Amino acid sequence: MVLGTVLLKTEIPGPRSRELMAARQAHVPRGPFHVTPIFVKSAKGALIEDVDGNWLIDFASGIGVNNVGHCDEAVVAAVQAQAAEFMHLAFNVTPYESYIELCKRLNEMTPGDFPKKTFLANSGAEAVENAVKLARAYTKKQAIVCFDHAFHGRTYMAMTLTSKAKPYKAGFGPLNPEVHRAPFPYPYRWSGNAYTEDQDTVDEQCFAEFKDLVLNRITPYDCAAVIVEPVLGEGGFIPMSKGFAAKLRAFCTEHKIVLIADEIQSGFGRTGALFACDQLGLVPDLMTTAKGLGGGMPISAVTGRAEIMDATGEGGIGGTFGGSPLSCAAALAVCDTFKKGEILERARHVGAQVQETLIAWQKKHAAIGNVRGLGTMMGFELVKDRKTKEPWPEAAKQLTKFCYENGLIIMTAGTYGNVVRLLMPLVIKDEELKQGFDILERSFATLRMTRQSF
Numbered sequence: 001m002v003l004g005t006v007l008l009k010t011e012i013p014g015p016r017s018r019e020l021m022a023a024r025q026a027h028v029p030r031g032p033f034h035v036t037p038i039f040v041k042s043a044k045g046a047l048i049e050d051v052d053g054n055w056l057i058d059f060a061s062g063i064g065v066n067n068v069g070h071c072d073e074a075v076v077a078a079v080q081a082q083a084a085e086f087m088h089l090a091f092n093v094t095p096y097e098s099y100i101e102l103c104k105r106l107n108e109m110t111p112g113d114f115p116k117k118t119f120l121a122n123s124g125a126e127a128v129e130n131a132v133k134l135a136r137a138y139t140k141k142q143a144i145v146c147f148d149h150a151f152h153g154r155t156y157m158a159m160t161l162t163s164k165a166k167p168y169k170a171g172f173g174p175l176n177p178e179v180h181r182a183p184f185p186y187p188y189r190w191s192g193n194a195y196t197e198d199q200d201t202v203d204e205q206c207f208a209e210f211k212d213l214v215l216n217r218i219t220p221y222d223c224a225a226v227i228v229e230p231v232l233g234e235g236g237f238i239p240m241s242k243g244f245a246a247k248l249r250a251f252c253t254e255h256k257i258v259l260i261a262d263e264i265q266s267g268f269g270r271t272g273a274l275f276a277c278d279q280l281g282l283v284p285d286l287m288t289t290a291k292g293l294g295g296g297m298p299i300s301a302v303t304g305r306a307e308i309m310d311a312t313g314e315g316g317i318g319g320t321f322g323g324s325p326l327s328c329a330a331a332l333a334v335c336d337t338f339k340k341g342e343i344l345e346r347a348r349h350v351g352a353q354v355q356e357t358l359i360a361w362q363k364k365h366a367a368i369g370n371v372r373g374l375g376t377m378m379g380f381e382l383v384k385d386r387k388t389k390e391p392w393p394e395a396a397k398q399l400t401k402f403c404y405e406n407g408l409i410i411m412t413a414g415t416y417g418n419v420v421r422l423l424m425p426l427v428i429k430d431e432e433l434k435q436g437f438d439i440l441e442r443s444f445a446t447l448r449m450t451r452q453s454f
């Protein structure tokens with residue numbers, strides 16, 4: 001079957017994907033999850049070719065990584081050139097220039113007009129771990145405040161900071177001490193002092209709880225850092241308001257608390273600006289980045305105030321592979337692309353189309369309870385009933401399955417598993433976007449059938 005860019009030669013998953021899934025079950029533990037049962041042969045731009053010769057449109061970007069597209073030419077060329085020179089030395093043994101150049105670029109690109117330094121690691125979780133270490137070393141305080149619905153990774157501190165228990169934390173305790181959680185303004189599901197969806201009221205009530213937590217239950221004398229995602233990612237694409245961001249900033253400055261912005265999912269153009277913080281007017285003390293930074297290569301960074309970044313002794317932070325030469329080469333190519341600026345224009349164009357489409361769908365499809373996000377980081381929440389707002393995670397699964405069976409890869413998110421999030425490469429072509437939307441919209445028909453038997 002040929003459908004424009006989507007080309008389906010077999011049923012999905014095809015025979016070779018099924019074979020590989022059987023081998024996967026035999027040799028790989030249950031833990032690592034799969035959004036789709038499709039095994040990949042190649043990928044380019046916003047398209048993925050599976051091992052059975054089918055071509056699918058990608059609205060997931062490997063969880064928000066391939067912002068510049070799969071196999072971006074500049075990234076591939078940079079990695080190939082670097083591989084021919086040297087692949088690994090360990091920055092801790094014999095340093096190399098590309099590490100320093102990338103740190104310099106990140107110091108320039110991130111918000112904040114003050115001296116900055118950057119440390120490179122491998123994964124998002126590792127960046128979060130190091131940001132917490134630096135904040136504690138600098139402030140000589142211990143408590144860390146995080147938020148409801150947050151996701152910061154799967155290592156012990158990152159997992160402790162993460163909100164959702166299943167599958168991330170349940171059964172893995174004991175978790176880390178000195179971690180406290182405040183409510184994140186989530187107007188659609190706020191049931192605080194008074195039921196309201198008004199952003200300003202929810203911000204005010206959440207901030208009052210946050211303040212009470214830090215002032216009375218921790219005290220600023222013991223509070224080292226506050227870590228927050230400017231747009232909640234795994235938590236369901238919930239943007240923080242400018243007002244809440246400003247209050248957090250002022251409070252942390254007043255009480256000498258390090259403010260860490262986790263831009264691992266929201267960074268590198270995902271929201272239509274280089275960083276979500278740029279849109280919110282938020283200048284954090286430390287910022288964690290990963291995903292989009294490497295254009296497909298594993299790399300992460302902590303960037304921030306030089307005096308905080310210098311707080312550990314020599315050897316206090318580091319690692320064998322952190323800031324690998326291959327990943328630095330890829331990340332520098334990504335930074336060049338963002339410097340040229342067209343990709344941000346493209347991101348805003350794609351974001352506008354996504355928003356327009358989702359808002360139109362909300363008027364047509366009763367299952368969509370809430371549409372939200374920032375830029376192209378948009379999602380919608382599926383509910384069984386708009387009045388009760390009962391989450392409908394089965395619907396999110398059903399849409400995902402229909403989509404991949406028909407040539408589109410999407411992902412879900414949210415504490416209740418009922419959010420469909422859209423994370424297409426920012427370079428996606430208009431016709432690919434349109435075709436992806438056609439498939440996604442067709443998937444709503446499967447809900448109508450389920451609803452009848454409800």
Ligand SMILES: Cc1ncc(COP(=O)(O)O)c(C=O)c1O
Binds near residue numbers: 126151263265290
């Ligand atoms: C906001 C945020 N922080 C941290 C992480 C963890 O990153 P990684 O999976 O690379 O460890 C993620 C991953 O989804 C994320 O979205």
